[in-house]
Amino acid sequence: MKPLRIASGGPAPGRVEVVLEPAAEAGGTLAAFLETHGFPLNSRCGGRGLCHGCEVELGGRWVKSCQVSVGEALAAGGEVAIGPASLRNERLAGVQEYELQGVARDYAPVPRAGLGLAVDVGTTNLAGALWDLSTGRCLAVAGRANAQGRFGDNVLARIDYGTTVAWGGENLRQALGPGSLAPLAEDLAERAGTRPEAITEGVVAGNPIMLHTLAGASLEGFLRYPFRPVFLDARTMAAEAVGLPGSYAVTMVPGFGAFVGADIAAGALACGMAGNGEPSLLIDFGTNGEMLLREGGRCWATATAVGPAFEGGRLECGATAAPGVVSSLAWGESGWQPQWVGGGEGPRSGKARGLSGAAYIDFLALARAQGMVNPLGRLTAAARARVARGREGQVEQRLELGWGLHVSEADIAELLKAKAAIGAGMLALLDCAGLRLEDLRRVFVAGSFGYHLQPEHAMAIGLLPGLPRERLHLVGNASLGGASLLLLNPGLGEPLAAVRARTQCVELNLCPGFGDAFADCLALEPLSAAGAGQG
Amino acid sequence: MSLEALKAAVIHGKRKEVEVLVPALLAAGAEPRVLLDGALLPAMGEVGERFKRKEIFVPEMLVAARAMKAGMQILEPRLIASGIRPEFKALIGTVEGDLHDIGKNLVATMWRGSGFEVVDLGTNVTAAQFVAAIAEHKPQLVGLSALLTTTMTAMRDIIRAIRATGEAVKVVVGGAPVTQAYADEIGADGFAHDAASAVDLARRVLAR
Numbered sequence: 213m214k215p216l217r218i219a220s221g222g223p224a225p226g227r228v229e230v231v232l233e234p235a236a237e238a239g240g241t242l243a244a245f246l247e248t249h250g251f252p253l254n255s256r257c258g259g260r261g262l263c264h265g266c267e268v269e270l271g272g273r274w275v276k277s278c279q280v281s282v283g284e285a286l287a288a289g290g291e292v293a294i295g296p297a298s299l300r301n302e303r304l305a306g307v308q309e310y311e312l313q314g315v316a317r318d319y320a321p322v323p324r325a326g327l328g329l330a331v332d333v334g335t336t337n338l339a340g341a342l343w344d345l346s347t348g349r350c351l352a353v354a355g356r357a358n359a360q361g362r363f364g365d366n367v368l369a370r371i372d373y374g375t376t377v378a379w380g381g382e383n384l385r386q387a388l389g390p391g392s393l394a395p396l397a398e399d400l401a402e403r404a405g406t407r408p409e410a411i412t413e414g415v416v417a418g419n420p421i422m423l424h425t426l427a428g429a430s431l432e433g434f435l436r437y438p439f440r441p442v443f444l445d446a447r448t449m450a451a452e453a454v455g456l457p458g459s460y461a462v463t464m465v466p467g468f469g470a471f472v473g474a475d476i477a478a479g480a481l482a483c484g485m486a487g488n489g490e491p492s493l494l495i496d497f498g499t500n501g502e503m504l505l506r507e508g509g510r511c512w513a514t515a516t517a518v519g520p521a522f523e524g525g526r527l528e529c530g531a532t533a534a535p536g537v538v539s540s541l542a543w544g545e546s547g548w549q550p551q552w553v554g555g556g557e558g559p560r561s562g563k564a565r566g567l568s569g570a571a572y573i574d575f576l577a578l579a580r581a582q583g584m585v586n587p588l589g590r591l592t593a594a595a596r597a598r599v600a601r602g603r604e605g606q607v608e609q610r611l612e613l614g615w616g617l618h619v620s621e622a623d624i625a626e627l628l629k630a631k632a633a634i635g636a637g638m639l640a641l642l643d644c645a646g647l648r649l650e651d652l653r654r655v656f657v658a659g660s661f662g663y664h665l666q667p668e669h670a671m672a673i674g675l676l677p678g679l680p681r682e683r684l685h686l687v688g689n690a691s692l693g694g695a696s697l698l699l700l701n702p703g704l705g706e707p708l709a710a711v712r713a714r715t716q717c718v719e720l721n722l723c724p725g726f727g728d729a730f731a732d733c734l735a736l737e738p739l740s741a742a743g744a745g746q747g
Numbered sequence: 748m749s750l751e752a753l754k755a756a757v758i759h760g761k762r763k764e765v766e767v768l769v770p771a772l773l774a775a776g777a778e779p780r781v782l783l784d785g786a787l788l789p790a791m792g793e794v795g796e797r798f799k800r801k802e803i804f805v806p807e808m809l810v811a812a813r814a815m816k817a818g819m820q821i822l823e824p825r826l827i828a829s830g831i832r833p834e835f836k837a838l839i840g841t842v843e844g845d846l847h848d849i850g851k852n853l854v855a856t857m858w859r860g861s862g863f864e865v866v867d868l869g870t871n872v873t874a875a876q877f878v879a880a881i882a883e884h885k886p887q888l889v890g891l892s893a894l895l896t897t898t899m900t901a902m903r904d905i906i907r908a909i910r911a912t913g914e915a916v917k918v919v920v921g922g923a924p925v926t927q928a929y930a931d932e933i934g935a936d937g938f939a940h941d942a943a944s945a946v947d948l949a950r951r952v953l954a955r
Contacts, residue, residue, distance in 0.1 A: 371895075436845060622801075629805060721846035734809060
């Protein structure tokens, strides 16, 4: 049988060309073949042909490699080109930064011997920290892609996969514990010069769907309203049972509701929102946008379907933070000016690997200010270039940024939907509490995407409320911060229980006016002027 | 101030402009029916066509639908007062267990925008509620929506319950996980990919 010729990474540097002998595997899918031979692809639908993540060019056509057998690929000429957007990036930078707000004096660590592991399990990314429990010193932090990503790029897709595909639940469990958490622990231990077996305690925060799959619990209760999760309270499991090497107890942080999880609960601790106090809002920008609003002695929490756009998902040049990726954009006399992840001059080849979520927000704000896009994200005549797309013969409108990067109208539409989900969610919570945007004294912005935002750009397009800058606090991975606090001082379970007791979960789809608020928030305009752009 | 201006305002999603133009045109003596047939309906038709050609995306479609809805809210009482009844009546709802309604609302607006009277039953609607609403409103068409693979399965039971009533009503289905094959399997009269195609679908099944 003749060989398959694989070219990977596009024309940019790092292009790899290999010749593989598929003799024994001709019946399997091309995607599975590529994965076993060191080319894991961005499949987000579990190989069901629903997403575009595993598309490759075969014989001049774009095909979903999960829908093509190796034999068919050979019959089509055997020349396979994998574009940069289809290649999966597993080791991540930038998801593990966090800051703790005003908590040091209240929440002193309780020193004891041992090595502690704190982890935030996100839908898209995991982030972990390793702590010396005797000194309260952080020994290492690290991030990693959630290997469940290949089964769906959002929690609904994972629930669907876990409940409708044979062995789906087990595949999710394997991908998360042994497949993501264990390598993360290993990475952390290596960075700290120790072994993962030396860990003595673990605390894990994450949304309820992630914690359920980690615990091997059924996702059936998330299928239809009214939702009935198997557990929301704190749960302790043996490290071994969640796929971690070593023998110690891993505690899962309790959550608020079916879609409002331990991650936001931990975040509330990290932001000092556990107690009574002035009107404050915590927004955790993740694939599921979770929010907690505090007004006096009460709290309201919700989750809104943001999708993966802010983490670079579903965007043509979207990327998670890594060398060669643009971290932020400015606009000057000479056009678009990128800053690069990790600093420096950018790739010598002149070709970028992609744009981070925060850079897309810079783009939207600046392009809007320069009149390159209208309030609903259409490129204006002067700005756009019509580009014939390789796929399905469509023609799309896009704006070239240089460095081989572009933003299309379809990308902007994805970003607008994500932005509107956040905006409408915030307005719904404020409505519950009878507050206006300007009543908010403190807004904590959590998540790695939020940490790298330029607040004035986020405010300009209505992603964050337009408030005086000093009221906005970019806190990074608050879930990891809170999990770390709970690890260092297990007594913090008490204030956490108190927040849970006075928090009401809000189901956005049941809020009258949520759909209208969503439509209002689509426009690229400051949030305080919601409803503008309509007249 | 013209029908063209009103049509453009709907297409571009300028809700506030629509809320000014409709009363202004009515005050200047325009017939409600003329505003509907000459501006609102053609505007939504054009929005649907542009969406199908991928010239516009969901955000613009949603905003145009809002503008259309705002115009209809002003016009509807006038239309009814002047004795004008839409040709067809439709019921629509998101099925039991599912709270998602953005897609369902868009279809409702597109149907209204093509001249249907639409009764929206909301979300989490059970088979019994559909059956009761059919008895009450006597529609020619029922639309079922579901966003999740797991809630989509409720469609089968709802269709079975509707058929058991013996009413000669057409049932169409839609939502992200729904396919033509699934629609055929559960005995639906039709399926559409998106809100724009849902209009063609409704006309097609009602013509049968």
